[in-house]
Structure formats: C-alpha cells, structure tokens
Amino acid sequence: MDKFIVLCDHDLLWDIKLEEEFNSENICISYADDIDDICNVFPDTNIDIIICSAMEFFSFTEYGYIIKKGISVFVVADEYSEADEFNALKAGCFDYQLRTAPIKVIAQRIKNRLAETSHKKKLYFDSAAGSIYPDRELASLTKRESAVLKVLLSNEGIPIEKKIILQKVWGENFKGNIRVIDTVIKQLRKKLSGYNIKIITHYGRGVSASCQNW
Numbered sequence: 001m002d003k004f005i006v007l008c009d010h011d012l013l014w015d016i017k018l019e020e021e022f023n024s025e026n027i028c029i030s031y032a033d034d035i036d037d038i039c040n041v042f043p044d045t046n047i048d049i050i051i052c053s054a055m056e057f058f059s060f061t062e063y064g065y066i067i068k069k070g071i072s073v074f075v076v077a078d079e080y081s082e083a084d085e086f087n088a089l090k091a092g093c094f095d096y097q098l099r100t101a102p103i104k105v106i107a108q109r110i111k112n113r114l115a116e117t118s119h120k121k122k123l124y125f126d127s128a129a130g131s132i133y134p135d136r137e138l139a140s141l142t143k144r145e146s147a148v149l150k151v152l153l154s155n156e157g158i159p160i161e162k163k164i165i166l167q168k169v170w171g172e173n174f175k176g177n178i179r180v181i182d183t184v185i186k187q188l189r190k191k192l193s194g195y196n197i198k199i200i201t202h203y204g205r206g207v208s209a210s211c212q213n214w
Contacts, residue, residue, distance in 0.1 A: 152209035
C-alpha cells in the first residue's frame with residue numbers, strides 16, 4: 001500500500017527537490033496550504049507523515065490533535081534554534097532538521113520512519129464525537145470494552161478510579177464485583193496489542209490510557 005505524505009511548507013523549490021527523492025518509491029505526496037487545513041483537505045485519508053516548516057508548525061494551535069492520531073511530524077527549520085528544536089520534539093515531532101541539510105539525508109530519514117512504523121497499527125480517539133478510529137482492522141471490542149476505553153481516553157493520561165469507571169459504564173445500581181473492571185482491562189490490553197494505546201494500572205489510584213505517538 002502507498003504511504004501518504006503531506007507537505008505543508010513555504011519553500012516550493014525545496015518541496016519539489018524532496019518530492020524528486022521519492023519518485024521511485026511507493027509513496028504518495030500531496031500538499032496543503034497550511035497545517036490547519038490538513039484535517040479538512042484529507043478527512044478520510046490515513047496520513048503517515050506531515051512535513052512542515054518550523055514556522056508553520058509553531059503557528060498551528062491544534063497539533064496535539066495530529067499527534068494523537070499517530071501521524072508522524074517532521075519539522076524543517078530555516079535556521080537553528082535550540083529552544084525550537086526542544087519544543088518541537090517535546091510536542092511529539094519525530095525529527096527536526098535544518099533545511100540546509102542534504103535533501104538525500106532528509107529523504108532517507110523519512111524513509112526510515114516509514115519503515116519503522118509500517119508494521120504498527122494506529123488508533124485514535126475523537127473526544128468530540130466519542131468515537132474510536134483504527135487505521136487497520138481492529139479486533140472486535142465488546143460494548144463494555146469499548147465503553148471502558150472511551151472513559152479512559154476521554155481523560156487521556158489521567159488515572160481514573162475503578163469505582164468511577166464502574167459508575168460510568170455499569171451504572172450507579174451495579175451490584176457486582178468491582179474486579180470485573182480488571183477483566184475488561186486485561187481483554188483490552190490483549191486486543192489492543194500492537195496498537196499505539198498504552199493502558200497503565202496505577203495501584204491505589206486507578207487506570208489510565210493514552211494514545212502514543214511513534
């Protein structure tokens with residue numbers, strides 16, 4: 001299957017040179033005027049990598065949404081700034097390079113990233129819609145498993161007490177054993193093995209889940 005890269009940059013000549021490096025590869029490259037438009041221009045496309053300028057990246061206020069979807073972001077900068085590099089990497093970009101670096105080197109870094117993530121399965125959670133979206137076939141989740149996962153991802157990274165999960169999923173009048181949650185968590189870990197979902201049990205505090213960026 002073709003890999004899909006979106007170029008979102010202000011230097012057209014540089015973009016063309018980079019695209020030429022992928023001519024013989026099974027890689028599809030498209031363009032977006034600015035990073036804020038990506039979700040609107042490609043709403044149903046599984047994007048593998050976004051390549052953008054540092055200026056474009058830092059002007060984008062919702063890059064956390066892209067990171068949570070598991071899309072790799074490669075930032076190119078016109079001049080070096082240690083603070084910008086640190087902040088870009090901290091925000092979830094997988095690489096930060098100067099535009100003056102050899103095009104072949106940048107292209108190879110991107111190819112390496114595609115190779116690293118080609119066997120991995122991504123999943124992201126749309127909190128507004130309350131929906132879970134995989135980029136590949138997801139093992140069938142039961143109604144309870146899906147509900148528990150949504151509760152955890154609605155509070156991404158924050159430990160949720162088991163009694164709170166029980167109330168939200170099973171209802172206030174549930175009279176069963178609270179350990180039913182442990183069984184559901186065990187099944188979720190099994191079914192989500194290989195996906196970018198990390199479920200952690202915080203002893204004495206509850207359970208948390210988060211979508212990891214690769």
